[in-house]
Amino acid sequence: MTDEQRREILFTAQAERIATLTAEIKARQDELDAIKRQILENHEPGTYQAGNLTVQVRAGRRTLNQNRFREKYPIGDYPEYYEIKPLPLSHLEKELGRMGVEDCISTSRPTVSVS
Structure with missing residues (x-):
């Protein structure tokens, strides 16, 4: 096997791994977004204790259209x-x-x- 073939195999493996990780990250991000939506639906802006964690709910950032x-x-x-x-x-x-x-x-x- 030539160096060029090895580089191509490595490059393909890297691209496939990036695609797999990207899909996993998207799935995790979708789950995270759903949980945050639930919190926003049930809590007003403020700071809350959740066991040993502190959860901050902030009002949306105001920007000029x-x-x-x-x-x-x-x-x-x-x-x-x-x-x-x-x-x-x-x-x-x-x-x-x-x-x-x-x-x-x-x-x-x-x-x-x-x-």
């Missing part, structure tokens, strides 16, 4: 409710070139996914 806000308070009529921010990276790279924004870019960790 920007599209609805823009409809209700157009920027032309209410400029004091808005702030200026840079354009998306793809637009800036077209305008300034990649080198023009290179020192302003942050890159997240690489990832692997198997479907």
